[in-house]
Amino acid sequence: QQQVKQSPQSLIVQKGGISIINCAYENTAFDYFPWYQQFPGKGPALLIAIRPDVSEKKEGRFTISFNKSAKQFSLHIMDSQPGDSATYFCAADNQTGANNLFFGTGTRLTVIP
Amino acid sequence: GAVVSQHPSWVICKSGTSVKIECRSLDFQATTMFWYRQFPKQSLMLMATSNEGSKATYEQGVEKDKFLINHASLTLSTLTVTSAHPEDSSFYICSARVGGGKPQHFGDGTRLSIL
Numbered sequence: 001q002q003q004v005k006q007s008p009q010s011l012i013v014q015k016g017g018i019s020i021i022n023c024a025y026e027n028t029a030f031d032y033f034p035w036y037q038q039f040p041g042k043g044p045a046l047l048i049a050i051r052p053d054v055s056e057k058k059e060g061r062f063t064i065s066f067n068k069s070a071k072q073f074s075l076h077i078m079d080s081q082p083g084d085s086a087t088y089f090c091a092a093d094n095q096t097g098a099n100n101l102f103f104g105t106g107t108r109l110t111v112i113p
Numbered sequence: 114g115a116v117v118s119q120h121p122s123w124v125i126c127k128s129g130t131s132v133k134i135e136c137r138s139l140d141f142q143a144t145t146m147f148w149y150r151q152f153p154k155q156s157l158m159l160m161a162t163s164n165e166g167s168k169a170t171y172e173q174g175v176e177k178d179k180f181l182i183n184h185a186s187l188t189l190s191t192l193t194v195t196s197a198h199p200e201d202s203s204f205y206i207c208s209a210r211v212g213g214g215k216p217q218h219f220g221d222g223t224r225l226s227i228l
Binding site for chain 1: 119147154156159208210214215217222
């Protein structure tokens with residue numbers, strides 16, 4: 001059973017555009033929602049994360065929007081660049097409980113010049 | 114900070130041999146380390162969780178006798194794939210965290226190819 005659902009599976013965006021990736025979860029015990037960026041042949045790298053007590057977190061060009069009532073969160077990449085082309089995974093964690101990460105299925109982002 | 118090193122990055126070996134993969138936290142002490150497996154174009158699948166000095170906890174469907182995990186110190190965990198077969202070929206990734214409530218930091222993975 002997929003604990004975290006992610007869409008779209010792939011995304012093509014023009015340079016300078018906005019990339020948006022969406023995730024949804026069911027378990028209300030989740031209290032930590034990170035996004036990871038993975039390049040081919042590399043491990044995932046923590047990009048940005050949010051806790052459910054805030055609705056938005058911004059770090060540079062990356063923003064997480066969080067809707068607790070809808071149990072959804074999304075990653076927005078502003079001014080997308082070719083170097084942002086990678087696979088992005090959302091995840092959810094119950095840090096006060098089992099503390100295991102549950103990953104989404106991933107989104108392959110391609111930013112074309 | 115929070116660097117996790119994995120070695121080797123790529124290994125090719127014959128069917129039936131055993132392969133050991135090391136995962137080290139370089140600049141922090143990791144009370145918990147995790148081992149994941151990732152098939153091409155798929156997400157990460159948690160294989161097992163190990164706490165320093167304790168036996169690893171394996172996820173359902175993961176053979177503990179085939180995937181031996183040792184977490185002997187706060188900076189080193191090893192995964193040994195015993196009697197490896199072609200179906201064990203995959204990308205194995207470890208992660209580590211300082212303690213409960215802290216984020217996981219990932220290594221760069223090990224590409225395992227069994228001929």
